[in-house]
Amino acid sequence: MRAGAALVAVLVLALASSAQASEERPTSAELESEIVCPICDTTLETSNAEIARRMKAFIRIRIAAGDTKSEIKDSLVEQFGPRVLAVPPRQGFDWLAWLLPLGGIAVAGVILGALAWRWSRTRPPDDPPPDPDLERRLDAELARFE
């Protein structure tokens, strides 16, 4: 039990430190996968449009200047609007994009759970009582072999 908790703690710490490193020292590759080209609606990494090339160059310059990932993204959002973000920010109306799928999964889980509970409580119908006439004939037949 303790070993499991320790493992979870180590994993959480490793993820947090990786996120922190990514925030402070972003790479152009990860930013290019998180920013959308404003005219082609694909991420920068898959776009070869002139504006995408300029945005990639901007990202490289800002990284070299020591900007954090948030600062670079904020600067792009300030000029091109929030639509350049491949993933919607966790704020205001955009929370819906995060919460709706989770809500859908939760609702589906509740419905499935309720159905499973109902099915587990449903007993199969009892066998019908044997036909007395058939039973009598069966006994007679068996008696012949004794």
Added chain:
Amino acid sequence: MTGRLRLGGQVLAIGAVVALLGLLIWKVAKGDDNAVTGSLAQGKLVTAPAWELAQLDGEGDLALESLRGKVVVLNFWASWCGPCKDETPLLQESWKRWEGKDVVFVGMNVKDFRGDARSFVKRFGVTYPNVYDGKGSTVGRYGVTGFPETYFIDARGQVVYRIAGPVDDAAELDDGIKRALAPE
């Protein structure tokens, strides 16, 4: 219990459908409807969508409304757009001919870096006002299909003509301006 469960499920399903329908209606009512381009294609005049945006040279904001009473030649462009480079000298030359004759040229720089746009204006010696719409908020409302694109707005604020693609002949611009000066 089963009845309640079924009722709950039905209420949830109906709620989800109503919510999705609401979102659809909201999107249709608010979304980009390309009203200008669609109306022009049907031969109808349409009021130019309003905007108030920062000028590229930092001289404060410029609103379309403030230009009412003059013909506005509204040119959508971006510094990364090749054909925009080709037509800009022609626009500037035309602007010099029409300046002071109740005609105003306005450049609408969209989906661009502000710095790149300023360099472009300087490089081509553009002297007519330019506004910055990096987010492209006007693109959908005007129904811009590509860059460059030029709209001619009459003194009453109605779009009377549109040139999709680069202008490669000054006579095209003159034609649009004359239509806007003498609307039906």
